[in-house]
Amino acid sequence: MNRRDFLQLSGLGTAGALMLPTFPTLGRAVAPEALLESPLDVALKKRLADAALNAATAKGASYVDVRIGRYLNQYVVTREDKVQNLVNTESYGVGVRVIANGCWGFAAVVDAKDEAATARAAEQAVAIAKANAKLLKEPVQLAPQKGFGEVSWKAPITKNAFEVPIKEKVDLLLSVNDAALKNGANYVNSVLFMVNEQKYFASTDGSYIDQDIHRIWPIFNVTTIDPKTGKFETRQSLSAPVGRGYEYLQANPSDKVTGVTTRYNTRYDMLEDATAAAQQTKEKLTAKSVEAGKYDLVLDPSHLWLTIHESVGHPLELDRVLGYEANFAGTSFATLDKWESKNFKYGSPQVTLFADKQQEGSLGAVGWDDEGVNTKRWDLVKEGTLVNYQAIRDQAHIIGEKESHGCCYADSWSSVQFQRMPNVSLAPGKSPLSVDELIKDVQKGIYIIGDGSFSIDQQRYNFQFGGQLYYEIKDGKIAGMLKDVAYQSNTQEFWNSCVKVCDERDYRLGGSFFDGKGQPSQSSAVSHGSSTARFNGVNVINTARKI
Template sequence: MKRRDFVGLTGLGVGALFLPGLSFGGTTVDAAELLQPLDAALNKRMADAALNAAKAAGATYADVRIGRYLNQSIFAREKQVQNIVNGESFGAGVRVIANGTWGFAATNQVTEAGLAKAAQTAVQIAKANAKVQKEPVKLAPQKGYGEVSWKTPIQTNSFSVPVKDKVDLLLAANAAALDNGANFVNSALFQVNEQKYFASTDGSYIDQDVHRIWPTFGVTAIDRASGKFRTREALSAPMGLGYEYLVPKAADKIAGPSGTGLIGYKNSYDIIEDAKLGAQQAKAKITATSVTPGKYDLVLDPNHLGLTIHESIGHATELDRVLGYEANYAGTSFATLDWKKQNKPYGSKIVNIVADKTQPGSLGAVGYDDEGVKTKEWDIIKNGMLVDYQKIRDQAHIVGQNESDGCCYSQSWQDVQFQRMANISLRPGQQKMSVDDMIKDVDKGIYIAGRGSFSIDQQRYNFQFGGTVFYAIEKGKIAGQIEDVAYQANTQEFWNSCSAICDQSDYRLFGSFFDGKGQPSQVSAVSHGSSTTRFNGVNVINTARKV
C-alpha cells in the first residue's frame, strides 16, 4: 500500500499497536468523532441523578465525574508510517462519603439510571469500608461554584488538523535526521483531549475541555567500522497547547550556549530543526571524549533540570508521600513534617519553588481540579526553606490548614481521584543573566541538556541523573561534546549548591506525559518550569567505566 493511500484510510480506525507503556486505553474510533463535544445540559441531568441517588442512599457528600477521554497517536520510522490510532474512553465515576468513609464506583452506562446505580453501589462500598475505618474522613470546606466552564486556551485544536499534515511533518523530521547523519530515526505525535464534567453536593457543576500535545523522536547514529552507536532523543517538551505548538515561531526560540548549536523552545517547537541537530549530535557522540570523574560545576538546561525538580522536589513534597501513604509505590519522602519543623534549608537562598495549576501552556493547567476546587499558585520552597506541601481536601486538616490546594486528579472516569503533583517550578533569577553570562564564570564544568537515565532512593534523597547531550566547560567557554556523564548527590546537598539562575527570558517548561503513582497505578501529565541553573561542586561519575 502506498503511504498516501494508507493515510487516507486512517479514519477507519487503524490498529491499536502502541509503543510499550504509551497506551491510553479505550476503543478505536473514527477520526471525525474526536471533534464531537459533550452536551453540558445532558451531563447536568445525569449528574443530578447520581447525586440524588447517593444522598437518598445515605451519603453525606457525593461527587460525580463524567469523562470523555480522546487521543490520537501517530508513529513513523524512517520513511514509513508505523501506526495511527484514534482512541476514545467514555464513562462516569461516583465518589461518596457515607458513615465517614469513602466509597467509589464507576460505570460505562452513561445514563441517568446507570449513574444512579453507580451512586448506590458507591454508598454500599463506603458503608462496608466504614467497618474498618479508624477515623472519619475530614474534608476541607469548599463552596459550590454553580455552573462554570474552563477550556485550555488553544489556538488550533490538534484533532482538527488533517492526519496527512501531521504524518508529513513527522516524515519531514525523519528525513532531516537521515540527511544529517542518522542511521535510524523514529518519531511520534501524541494528542490528548479530556472532556470532563464534574458535579458535587457542594453545588458545583464544572465543564472543562483540556488539551495536551507531545511531539517527540529518537535518532541513532552508527559507526560501522567500530560498531559503536549513540542516540539522541528530542529536546521537545509535552505541552498544554494545541497544534500551534508545532508551528515554529522565531520569537519562541532561545539560543543555547555559544558553541553548541542548541536551541531552546518556549510556546512553539521546530521538530525538523531539532531532528537535524539531533542527528549531528548523535554522530558526534561516537567520537566524543569520555568524561573524567570528579567534581564539576554543572550548568543545567531547563529541559534537563525539569526531571531533577520532578523527582527530588515534586514527589518529595506530595503530602500523601510525606505521610507514608505511597510507601509501596516509589517510596515516601525525607521531607517529613518533623523534618520541616527543624528548619533545615532545602536549598540555597536563591531556590524558590512554586506549585501552580494555572500556568498557561503547562500540562497540569486546569481551571478546577477533580474534586471541584479552583486551582491556584502557592509556594513550596521560599528562599531555600520548605514552607508547604501539596494537598487535597481530605489532607488539609493534617497540616492545620482549612483549604485544598486544588491538586486532585484521576487519569480517567473509571479511576478514583487522589492527590497528584501540581506543576512544580523553579522561579527564574531576579538579575539579568544569559546562559553565556553564567558559563563565563565556570572554570571547570559541564553543560547538560535533555533527559537521560536516573535513579533516586525511596525517600527522594540520594540520586543519580544522566542527560541527553553534554558539553565540557573550560575556563568560561564551551570546549566540545563529551560523553558518559552522570551526576550524584542527595537532595539537600544538590539544591544547597545552587549558585546562579538565569532570568525570565530563559524560562522554559519541561514536561512528563506519563507520571506514575498510586495503587492501582495511574498516570498524570505535569510540567516543571525553570531557567538554566548552575550548581557548584557536584560529583560526576563516568557511566562507561567498570567499577
C-alpha cells in the first residue's frame, strides 16, 4: 500500500493524525456488513492448524505453533459538523512459527481456507529455520508449556460495537462536537476506534485455543481561541481505551468520579466530557501560568498511566534490557545487574508495580498469549525493589524463570509474535485514603489530570511529562487552574518521591490503544491502572513559548 492510499484509508490526513503515535496494520477495505459475518468455524480452524502442525513436524521441526487470525477494524472520524472518514477493514490469514535445527522460522499465508495452503506455509517456515540455523550461535531455549487441549476465551462484553448501526455512532460523535461548539469551542474533532481480534492458536504442545477479543476507544480534541490575542488552548477527552464493547459508552452515575472535573471508570459519558472540555479550554485561556520550581504533585490515574507506561512498562521489557530493541526503541537503564543485586530501589516502599494480562476491561486482557501460555499476574517492583521483568518462552531461562510470563503478542497473523508489554499498574495503597485526604496536607502542589505531551530518553530514564488539566494546591486546598505545566525527573528519582497512594476505591485504568515496537513495527494495546498518587518535591517547568 502506498502512502497516499494509506492516508486515504486510515484518515490520518484528518483528525486522527494528531491522536496516533503508531497506526496498526489495517487489512483490506470492506463493507460494514462484512464485519458482522460469522467467524470461521472452529472445526475448520483445527483442520487447518493440524495440517500445518503435521507438515512442519514431517519436515523436521521440533516445535510448531500456528496462529489463525481474523482482524476487524472500524474507525469513524468527524470534525465539527462533518464526517471526515469511515474505515472498515478486515484481515485474515495464517502464520506458522517453527523451531528446526535449534532456530526459529516463520511463514504466513493470506486468506488460507484449505489445508494444502497452511501445509505449504509450514514447510516454508521449516526451510527458513534451517537456512537461519547456518548462522546460529546458540539454539533456542524454549520454556516448557503444557497443552490445554481445546479451550476458548471471550472478552466479557455485553454489546458488540460492530453490531451498532454506523448512523448511531456518527450521531454520537456529531452530538459530541455540537456540545463542544455550543459551549464555546472553535474547533473539535472526534474519533471512535473499534477493534475485534478473532484468534486461534494451536501448537505441538497440544493446545487449540480460540479467543474473541474486543477493544474500543472514543476520543475527541477541543480547541478554543481567544479572538483578541489569537492564543488558543486545547483539551483532549478523559476517556480510556478499554477492552470492552459498546456498553462502555453507556455511562451511569456510579461510573463517574467527581471532583474538580468528572472522570470515568468502567463506563464513559462522551457528551458530558466534551461539554466540560469546551468550558475548561475557555478557563485555561485566562488561567495563571505556573511558576517554575519544586512542587508536590498529585497525579490522577488519567495522567499517571502514561508515566507508568514510559518509565516502568518499557524499561522492564526483557528484550529491551538485553539490547534487542536498541536500533529502534532504545535500551534500558534497568540492567540485569540491578535486578541481580536484589536491592535496587526503583521506587519508595509505597511503590508496588505489577504486570498482568487478566484485569477485566483492560486492553491486554486475554486467556492465553500468542504462545499458548495462560496469563497471570506478577510483581515487577515490590515495595520499591526491582524484582522481575517481562519475559516470554525463549527468554525465561535468562532470568532463571521456569516458565513464560505469558506476554507474547503479534498484531497480525502475518507478524511474528514477540515480547510485548502486558498491563503494568501501580498497586493501590493498603490503608484507606481518599483523594481529598491525600491533598489536605499538601502545602505547595499541583493536581494533574489527563495525559499530554511527553519526552523520555532512549534508556527510559530522564523524562518530561505534561497533562490536560492542572490545578494549584495551596495549604491543602485547590486554589484554581494553572497552565503551561510540565514536570521533569528521572525514573528512579520520581518513583522514590512517591509518598502516598490512594486506596483501591480510586483505582482506574488508562492505556495506549496503539503502542509501537519492533522492526518491522507492530502495534499493541495495553492498559495501566493506578489510584491517585502523590510525589513530593518534583521539578516543574513553565512550557509557555516566549516569542
